[in-house]
Amino acid sequence: MRVGIFGQGYVASILAIGLQRIKNGEIGYEGIPFADKLPYRIEDIEIVTAFDIDANKVGKKLSTVAKQYWQNGIKFDRDYIIKEGYRDQRGKGLEVDIEETVGKLIDEYEKKNIDVFVNLITTESAQPFMNAKEFHNAIKRNDIDRISPSQLYFYSVTQYEKPASFINCIPTPLANDPAAVELAEENKVTLFGDDGASGATPLTADILEHLRERGRKVLGIAQFNIGGNTDFLSLTEEERNKAKELTKSSIVEDILGYDAPHYIKPTGYLEPLGDKKFVAMHIPYISFNGAEDELIINARINDSPALAGLIIDLIRLGYMAIERQQFGTIYPINAFYMKMPGPREAKSIPKIVAYHRVKEWIELKVEKEIIG
Ligand SMILES: NC(=O)c1ccc[n+]([C@@H]2O[C@H](COP(=O)([O-])OP(=O)(O)OC[C@H]3O[C@@H](n4cnc5c(N)ncnc54)[C@H](O)[C@@H]3O)[C@@H](O)[C@H]2O)c1
Incomplete structure (x- = not known):
């Protein structure tokens, strides 16, 4: 090959x-x-x-x-x-x-x-x-x-x-x-x-499936991605980041069947993080009897590998x-x-x-x- x-x-x-x-x-x-x-x-x-x-x-x-x-x-x-x-x-x-x-x-x-x-x-x-x-x-x-x-x-x-x-x-x-x-x-x-599909997006997709299968109603998704490699640096240019935003957000409606308000995109460049990006996710949702739960996930993920x-x-x-x-x-x-x-x-x-x-x-x- x-x-x-x-x-x-x-x-x-x-x-x-x-x-x-x-x-x-x-x-x-x-x-x-x-x-x-x-x-x-x-x-x-x-x-x-x-x-x-x-x-x-x-x-x-x-x-x-x-x-x-x-x-x-x-x-x-x-x-x-x-x-x-x-x-x-x-x-x-x-x-x-x-x-x-x-x-x-x-x-x-x-x-x-x-x-x-x-x-x-x-x-x-x-x-x-x-x-x-x-x-x-x-x-x-x-x-x-x-x-x-x-x-x-x-x-x-x-x-x-x-x-x-x-x-x-x-x-x-x-x-x-x-x-x-x-x-x-x-x-x-x-x-x-x-x-x-590396990094945080597949994880978000799987979590959304988990919530959907259990009949929980997602209220919103905030997912931040901050990294220090040149990929993140180039995304500080608005036009390029738009391309990324489009690819990452399609998962919400596709998986849940409705469009929960969301913010899923690379948000910043911070050089000392290098290739090991910092990901934070917050997903509040409604459970049985109107109970409001929330998932809070923090991760450091080596992007390129x-x-x-x-x-x-x-x-x-x-x-x-x-x-x-x-x-x-x-x-x-x-x-x-x-x-x-x-x-x-x-x-x-x-x-x-x-x-x-x-x-x-x-x-x-x-x-x-x-x-x-
Ligand atoms: N986990 C990940 O790192 C990840 C995940 C999904 C998608 N991607 C995508 O993969 C791509 C590469 O990521 P990276 O971290 O290696 O970025 P990088 O900035 O390290 O590498 C990009 C390389 O492409 C070269 N380049 C730019 N324009 C070119 C052109 N017209 N012809 C040939 N080469 C050109 C640059 O000089 C650079 O060497 C990015 O577009 C990124 O969005 C990366």
Whole structure:
């Protein structure tokens, strides 16, 4: 399983480090949901290339970049050099030839013979295209003001001849964009997305399910997230935070069946917290005889390893989907691993429920996918 990465940041680096340490026999499979329950071995995953736009990373070796995130020293079996990616050109009035940019990306995909792509670039604002023709037209018109970097990366993967998987771990709507799903189906691409469900959101989803099943009426949800990594820093930009807010809030009505007032979003950047974010949750609810209870949860959660562990599964599931020739998007997988599971009409379901949907998919028990 040969993997290409977009965005060699914290998550991508922890993914590479953890994978290498597993191969070295230094650590176990903790934090990987379907660790040894898939037909493909974790040890057979090979990350072979990555694209970034940070001048401090492009042209450097993985081992040099990884030092920013891991000070204990590590030697990689495959110490690839970070390639120059596609920088957001929207609103900059620059001359860029999209087809030429895509062609250069594909040259690298072919050279490295990639099977699975993982999108881990900085959260961006982006609008779905909604129909495939619009997407094609934007490319044909060379409309660089319309296309976000993630959309361009995804498009490039659809133009790559080899059937492949694209795992969208960021909030940009791709699995939630019918246009992207259609392009994926047409071009033998499996698309998982959107926005990796690590950290506090899956926990909130499961708690809401617990309350719903017991007939308790949720009065409101306050969930704060404060972290000190660059992901949190970038979310201090309002446009980017909006994308996150959208992905995180869809769970409330989907699970409860009504929209309890809620505030669920990353709220701040505090450097000393580093990657270990601080999460606080407050959920008041009505119980029998009008009694008012409340849940108060405080947690410190290492952000990047939480997502990297899920990606170890997603890479192997992506590879399995290619082998099964299942293209477009796959709801049972998205429902468990993603905050905003595609396709667009699909609902968020609690992760404790979605886990069993993944199992059924693995065991080929999903005849026809039922959505929501
Ligand atoms: N647990 C988690 O950490 C978590 C959970 C869900 C989603 N995500 C998403 O994953 C993404 C990565 O998170 P991170 O903590 O690694 O962030 P990060 O800031 O450490 O890394 C992002 C990397 O992407 C690069 N980048 C930015 N624009 C690019 C472009 N156009 N092309 C190629 N590279 C580009 C940046 O230079 C940086 O190296 C974020 O979008 C985040 O929202 C993270």
